[in-house]
Amino acid sequence: MCMSNYILALDQGTTSSRAILFDREAVMRGIGQYDIAQSFPKPGWVEHDPNQIWESQVAAARDAIAAAGATGQQIAAIGITNQRETALVWDRTTGEPVYPAVVWQDRRTSGACEALKARGLEGEIARKTGLVVDAYFSATKIAWILDHVEGARERAERGELLAGTVDSWLIWKLTGGTEHVTDVTNASRTMLFDLHRRAWDEELMRELRVPAAVLPEVRMSGGLFGIARAEWFGAEIPILSVLGDQQAALFGHTCLEAGSAKNTYGTGCFILMNTGTEPVASEHGLLTTIAWGMGEELYYALEGSVFMAGAAVQWLEEGLGLIDNPMASEEKAMEVPDTGGVVVVPAFTGLGAPYWDMYARGAIFGLTRGTTAAHLVRATLESLACQTRDVIGAMEKDAGMPLTGLRVDGGAVRNDLLMQFQADLLGSEVTRTVYAETTALGAALLAGLSAGFWTREGLEAFNRSERVFKPAMPEAEREERYAVWQDAVARTVGWEKHGR
Numbered sequence: 001m002c003m004s005n006y007i008l009a010l011d012q013g014t015t016s017s018r019a020i021l022f023d024r025e026a027v028m029r030g031i032g033q034y035d036i037a038q039s040f041p042k043p044g045w046v047e048h049d050p051n052q053i054w055e056s057q058v059a060a061a062r063d064a065i066a067a068a069g070a071t072g073q074q075i076a077a078i079g080i081t082n083q084r085e086t087a088l089v090w091d092r093t094t095g096e097p098v099y100p101a102v103v104w105q106d107r108r109t110s111g112a113c114e115a116l117k118a119r120g121l122e123g124e125i126a127r128k129t130g131l132v133v134d135a136y137f138s139a140t141k142i143a144w145i146l147d148h149v150e151g152a153r154e155r156a157e158r159g160e161l162l163a164g165t166v167d168s169w170l171i172w173k174l175t176g177g178t179e180h181v182t183d184v185t186n187a188s189r190t191m192l193f194d195l196h197r198r199a200w201d202e203e204l205m206r207e208l209r210v211p212a213a214v215l216p217e218v219r220m221s222g223g224l225f226g227i228a229r230a231e232w233f234g235a236e237i238p239i240l241s242v243l244g245d246q247q248a249a250l251f252g253h254t255c256l257e258a259g260s261a262k263n264t265y266g267t268g269c270f271i272l273m274n275t276g277t278e279p280v281a282s283e284h285g286l287l288t289t290i291a292w293g294m295g296e297e298l299y300y301a302l303e304g305s306v307f308m309a310g311a312a313v314q315w316l317e318e319g320l321g322l323i324d325n326p327m328a329s330e331e332k333a334m335e336v337p338d339t340g341g342v343v344v345v346p347a348f349t350g351l352g353a354p355y356w357d358m359y360a361r362g363a364i365f366g367l368t369r370g371t372t373a374a375h376l377v378r379a380t381l382e383s384l385a386c387q388t389r390d391v392i393g394a395m396e397k398d399a400g401m402p403l404t405g406l407r408v409d410g411g412a413v414r415n416d417l418l419m420q421f422q423a424d425l426l427g428s429e430v431t432r433t434v435y436a437e438t439t440a441l442g443a444a445l446l447a448g449l450s451a452g453f454w455t456r457e458g459l460e461a462f463n464r465s466e467r468v469f470k471p472a473m474p475e476a477e478r479e480e481r482y483a484v485w486q487d488a489v490a491r492t493v494g495w496e497k498h499g500r
């Protein structure tokens with residue numbers, strides 16, 4: 001049993017680097033956070049500065065330690081969680097990145113993905129990796145960097161360059177350039193990792209033109225990834241967990257068994273359902289991914305994302321001027337008892353899972369002379385819950401098992417009206433936890449488990465609910481409301497055809 005008091009969670013996100021120091025009761029004792037710059041050099045391109053990612057992450061961690069009045073000696077382990085899919089390539093000797101980080105949102109490799117589809121690789125990629133062919137994932141981004149930085153491909157073939165996702169970059173820096181590793185969850189977002197064999201796939205590496213020499217070694221999410229050097233936090237600290245941020249949130253909600261699921265309501269929604277120890281192939285446009293692995297144990301998940309969730313609430317504020325801020329949406333919606341028959345489908349950039357229609361566009365249905373701003377606001381909030389039900393319905397069908405309750409986090413879960421409607425529409429309990437930082441908590445829990453702070457059974461104690469929303473709507477009404485939503489969605493499909 002280790003006698004240190006704290007676990008340090010590093011949460012490297014798309015817009016900021018955050019660090020949180022948790023104690024043995026998994027209570028937050030210190031927090032540090034720095035924003036990172038977003039760079040958009042061309043339409044559809046999104047880049048980060050790798051050195052800024054690293055420096056901001058170290059600074060955030062030092063702040064978190066100082067805020068808790070702690071020292072490096074008191075930290076038993078570091079857990080890392082990160083924005084997923086973002087790709088980096090750096091020089092093995094100098095440690096210098098050869099190009100900015102190409103961020104998960106970046107669309108520059110869409111053409112390369114179309115070419116992969118044209119070569120008929122979609123089926124093989126889906127079977128092996130659980131993913132759809134899309135620019136979202138890391139492999140085509142790594143290949144793009146190797147092809148567009150002068151001499152990079154030759155240097156990569158000679159073993160002079162290293163590639164990886166943000167976790168690999170942070171571990172490499174923390175360990176002073178000695179460890180080039182990643183975990184199974186991050187590997188499962190590359191389009192190169194065989195979910196069944198749990199290994200990089202030679203065939204896909206060849207097809208996607210990513211040489212084996214640049215790829216990190218893949219380890220289980222819980223376990224030793226390396227030792228952070230004393231120069232960073234005043235003592236040598238083992239890195240004992242690594243997992244992608246959505247998977248970390250799933251773990252932080254202690255969704256450790258099949259059928260449990262979480263939804264993070266941020267700008268979009270990321271919904272993950274634990275499906276157990278075998279991968280489940282989706283027939284409804286969901287991704288199959290790894291939830292977490294430790295020792296001999298490995299869990300898989302189905303994942304679906306909604307593009308416009310909190311962003312639709314922002315649209316009510318910024319686009320329509322109906323509310324002063326997202327928080328005001330609840331009060332506004334409560335001015336009316338229901339939406340008055342109005343349905344808002346916020347398909348502003350098309351529809352994600354399970355529809356995958358890039359030509360769908362947003363629409364408002366059921367307007368009458370009596371429609372007010374409050375009706376529109378209420379209908380927009382309901383659209384977050386309806387889109388979530390779309391994804392969860394697909395998950396239940398794919399997994400062949402019912403949802404055992406939904407655990408929630410993210411900015412929009414403060415909205416009680418939305419949470420109650422979500423429970424009503426799912427016919428299932430929705431649990432809001434006391435933790436605002438479920439992602440960092442997940443990395444900390446897994447690191448603490450590896451460090452011997454906690455036992456697997458003991459983790460359930462950290463499933464601290466702040467409020468449970470119970471379904472109260474009669475089933476007939478629930479199904480009728482959902483049918484109306486589905487009808488509305490069907491009318492938005494394909495709206496923005498080429499040339500319209």
Ligand SMILES: Nc1ncnc2c1ncn2[C@@H]1O[C@H](COP(=O)(O)OP(=O)(O)O)[C@@H](O)[C@H]1O
Pocket residue numbers: 265266267268309310311312313314326327328329330410411412413414415
């Ligand atoms: N009370 C609220 N009701 C509905 N939506 C909200 C509320 N508070 C915040 N939001 C939405 O939540 C989002 C911010 O959540 P956050 O988890 O910080 O997102 P992200 O991590 O994607 O930046 C915004 O899009 C905002 O519109």
Ligand SMILES: O=P(O)(O)OC[C@H](O)CO
Pocket residue numbers: 012013014015082083084085104244245246
């Ligand atoms: O950094 P976040 O929280 O927006 O998460 C990004 C996701 O990991 C992308 O897949």
